Amino acid sequence: MGKYFQYLEETAKPGDGFQMYGPGHIIFLIGIIIALFFMVVTYYNSTDINRLKKMRLTAAVIVILEAIRQVSFIILLPEYPLRQLPLHMCGLSIFIEIIHSIYPNKTTGEILYSLCLPGALAALLFPNWTMYPMLSYQAIQSFAIHSLHIAFVLMPLFASDIRPSVRNLWRPVLFLIIIIPPVYLINKWFDTNFFFLNAGSEGSPLEILIKLMGNPGFIIGYAGLLFIVWVIMYLPFIFIEKKCRRMRFI
Secondary structure (H helix, E strand, C coil): CCCCCCCCCCCCCCCCCCCCCCHHHHHHHHHHHHHHHHHHHHHHCCCHHHHHHHHHHHHHHHHHHHHHHHHHHHHHCCCCCHHHCCCCHHHHHHHHHHHHHHCCCHHHHHHHHHHHHHHHHHHHHCCCCCCCCCCCHHHHHHHHHHHHHHHHHHHHHHCCCCCCCHHHCHHHHHHHHHHHHHHHHHHHHHCCCHHHCCCCCCCCHHHHHHHHHCCCCHHHHHHHHHHHHHHHHHHHHHHHHHHHHHHHCC
16 A cells, blocks of 8 residues: 555656656546546536536545545655645645635636646646556546546536636736745745746656756746747637627627
């Protein structure tokens, strides 16, 4: 059981457990796509009350998965690894999802769409847990929890319970302005890498930015990359809003 929950991030190199885009990674991604499709369709066809229940159940499963992971560190390791504090975007997503499942609102909805969704998707495409065996708890939990982060956004998104708007982008921007400075200081004080502000995940686009722009210069490119992602994510909703306005005048 200890081996199943083993912590390898300080003893093994990335890729020692499974290969990025190897057969195991691809199989997991295909399974995730199928599961997400099923969850979105089921949510879409549910009543408003059942939709809220499904959203709260998803948030509860996410909390339980992360709680088991955190407890495993406390039980199995002589010292808690500070780098495992839930201060990455996907870790903070847990708290945002809890709030949104209790009180759905524009601020949490916009943050979930603009930051949590692309963050979780990037984590699945460029996993930084490749040092773990594919069937270990740490690997399974990482794939599962990031998939549920995506599901938590896609379910209400396709049902129009979350309606992204460029006019509301100031909300996630303000969130970043508040969160980034203390996270950056925590990284400096404790030699952590929350939000990947100190270094990029191996195999991710941030590594390319670091090679091109240096460190910490890559943070400018990091912000530029987020801007490009937002343009891609919000263009469809800009066209939808314009079409709706035209329909009103017809």
